[in-house]
Amino acid sequence: MKKFVNDPAQFVPEFMKGIAQANPDLLDYTPEFQMITRKGGPNNSKVSIVQGSGSGHEPAHVMAVGPGMLTGACQGAVFAAPPVDACYETIKACASDAGVLVLVNNYQGDRMAWDMATEMATAEDINVKQFWINDDVAVEDSLYTVGRRGVAGNFFVIKACGAAADQGKSLDEVYAIAEKVNNNVRTMGVALTSCIPPAKGTPIFELGDDEIEVGVGIHGEPGRRREKIHSADKITEELFEAVSKDIPFNSGDRIALMINGLGGTPITELYVMYAKAHDLAEQAGFTVVRNYVGEYCTSLEMAGASLTILRLDAELEALLDAPAETAARIF
Amino acid sequence: MKKFVNDPAQFVPEFMKGIAQANPDLLDYTPEFQMITRKGGPNNSKVSIVQGSGSGHEPAHVMAVGPGMLTGACQGAVFAAPPVDACYETIKACASDAGVLVLVNNYQGDRMAWDMATEMATAEDINVKQFWINDDVAVEDSLYTVGRRGVAGNFFVIKACGAAADQGKSLDEVYAIAEKVNNNVRTMGVALTSCIPPAKGTPIFELGDDEIEVGVGIHGEPGRRREKIHSADKITEELFEAVSKDIPFNSGDRIALMINGLGGTPITELYVMYAKAHDLAEQAGFTVVRNYVGEYCTSLEMAGASLTILRLDAELEALLDAPAETAARIF
Missing domain, CATH: 3.30.1180.20 (Dihydroxyacetone kinase; domain 2)
Structure with missing residues (x-):
């Protein structure tokens, strides 16, 4: 294996540290939860857009955080869903009176983590909705998926929802945008x-x-x-x-x-x-x-x-x- | 060899066609000279910045054309200097009353092509200067270079010169910026x-x-x-x-x-x-x-x-x- 790595177990925290050091004007990094959030945190009058999955798909998802895009994202190890507590903390860090939309690429591991995190956040009266992205036409069910997989079409869902949220649309309206993009x-x-x-x-x-x-x-x-x-x-x-x-x-x-x-x-x-x-x-x-x-x-x-x-x-x-x-x- | 290629001889014109098709608002493409220029051509009151070398280094150089960056660039085959006529036509297409600065990464093949093209353009009363970039500290002379090679530092020379030219600086002033960046x-x-x-x-x-x-x-x-x-x-x-x-x-x-x-x-x-x-x-x-x-x-x-x-x-x-x-x- 020829790669620029140190201890493989530290690969994800090390590259996330680099992303944070390179973007101090744009991002905050919380190493404990492998979480990156928009500098200054959520805007209480606007819907927050959140995502997270295994690492290895960069720029998705932590490099898609910023104005007009995601409010926050967390990552698991390479190709492994983030832990439930990281998902929960990401929702909490991005909680806004206008609500939180979690965009989940359709993999069973990610869905399980985000389902539990959403339930925990809802129990604390955070207004959170989930949307699953499944744009990959290649196969119906798959190794890690019931139904179709979510892949690069994810970018368009983030871009459209991030813009709609920044324009002050409601949680239901932003959800409808996610649905429209995913359907098309x-x-x-x-x-x-x-x-x-x-x-x-x-x-x-x-x-x-x-x-x-x-x-x-x-x-x-x-x-x-x-x-x-x-x-x-x-x-x-x-x-x-x-x-x-x-x-x-x-x-x-x-x-x-x-x-x-x-x-x-x-x-x-x-x-x-x-x-x-x-x-x-x-x-x-x-x-x-x-x-x-x-x-x-x-x-x-x-x-x-x-x-x-x-x-x-x-x-x-x-x-x-x-x-x-x-x-x-x-x- | 596993690559996305058709006829290898058509690799460069095919990817340049793709760049042009993807950026109709930004770029013009002249297939005859494997040349890409800024949409609308040069601004007669501003210095033009020009570059060109072998393909295979993208985004350098044809993907560095645009407002605030290069005015035009041409490419040779992969890792081969562009032909003299392509260099000459690129200078001509970018000719401006304020002058043309040719930024050459220091390789003998590129220097030979740009030297002849500069001479031809000067003979036609185009006001053109050349600057050589040599930021690579690895070795002094090299396989294809007398003196140090020009590598990624090239980006900073283009960025600074492109901005200075857009701000209306003179050819001598933009040349001095190239020198300052290259020295540092x-x-x-x-x-x-x-x-x-x-x-x-x-x-x-x-x-x-x-x-x-x-x-x-x-x-x-x-x-x-x-x-x-x-x-x-x-x-x-x-x-x-x-x-x-x-x-x-x-x-x-x-x-x-x-x-x-x-x-x-x-x-x-x-x-x-x-x-x-x-x-x-x-x-x-x-x-x-x-x-x-x-x-x-x-x-x-x-x-x-x-x-x-x-x-x-x-x-x-x-x-x-x-x-x-x-x-x-x-x-």
Whole structure:
């Protein structure tokens, strides 16, 4: 295993410390709960947006905290749900009179932790609602999931809900935005390689030198099938077909198109895929009005990518365009 | 070779097409010269900033074009200098009454191409100056370089010069800014793996399963030495020591600190390094007033990172804070 790590058991607290040190103007870090919250805490007159899951998917979730995005997030170990007390403390740290919306990517471990934390917070009269994200079209049930998995579409739910909350919408209204985004967003991914969690020290799955996993999960869960590698265009076509036929999206739709890198794939290869996906979208009669090419939801250093389509309307377009700032900023 | 590529010979034009399709509001793309320019072209009353080298280092250079950054850039094949005619056409496309500053990372191939292009442009009465960037402390002369190599410190030269040009500074004044940044910025990198240029199909160098290349160049050139891998902290100490002792930086200095990923290293590992580098900077008596953690100058999918320190003054701090926008934006 060749990685920039010290003691693998300290990998998560060490990188969270680095994120906090690099963003003192934006974030507060509470090491005890592996929790990062927006500087200055919640605004009592606005809905707070909260999330948390295993580490290894950065910038999701702790690097998605900031104005116009999440109010707070906590992380478990790599690919392990956060403990219940961390979830509970994150809700409490973000509690606001306007309420708290917890966005949970659909994995059984995360749901169990957030269910208990939500119950505990509700017992203390915190006004909290939960919403589950499940945008991955690859498989129905999965290794760690009843129903579909939540993957890169998560970014759009956070972005839209974060903007709506900042604009002063009510908890029910922000919940309705989450529902609208989730109903209109679909994703599928493909892996070229596995990744190596520091504490495990070996790959989480084996893939032949000429093989790819189509429909891979962000924890290396099996997808639809294993294939011999083929051209970027053919892989992109396969992802586009699966995603666009799922809702289905229709000719005339205004869409946001995302090519998300899984961690080990350079930005240039993502743009090769974007070029093909953009052409396919135009051929299908979609209008690409917003696009996102880069890393939004990763699996450590896995080489691979996912393709996401979000159907837009005027409300969602305005929410995507609202100002936002996170630790993922580049300037 | 497992990559998202089609015909390897089309890799560069295909990813450049993707960058252009994703940024129609920001960029114009001229396929004939693998050139990307700022939408709307140069502003005649302001200095234009131009760059170009081999591909494979993205976001440098074509993803660094935009308001407050480069006016235009061209790229050659992966790790190959752009042809003279592309450099010449890029200067011409960015020609302005206020003049053109060409920022060249110090590699012999790039210098030859830009020297000839500068001569051709000067013969046509374009007011053009050249500045060479050489921030890499690892080695003096190198495989493709007489003198030191230009690496991630390039970002700071572009950012400061782009801001100064946008503020209406003269060509001589912007040149002086380039000189000031280059005199005060130092970098060293380390590779955990090689990378595979698509047209070559095999790694550009061999590294054992437990080895790292300390002081690696961004084209895989040898560094100072090959070592057995050790902890992230020890590697970061080694980079920090080499970089901070070079000018040297002094206790009391206000600095910008960058951990730059080489393409295949996940953001979390970069933050593990940042945490250590930040602590070392404080122990050395530096004040870290700006920081940059992410990918600024890469080597395809190479796993590795570089550490850069820039000594700041009030002028440079203001230039780093000036607004800028490029294709590397995330929202």
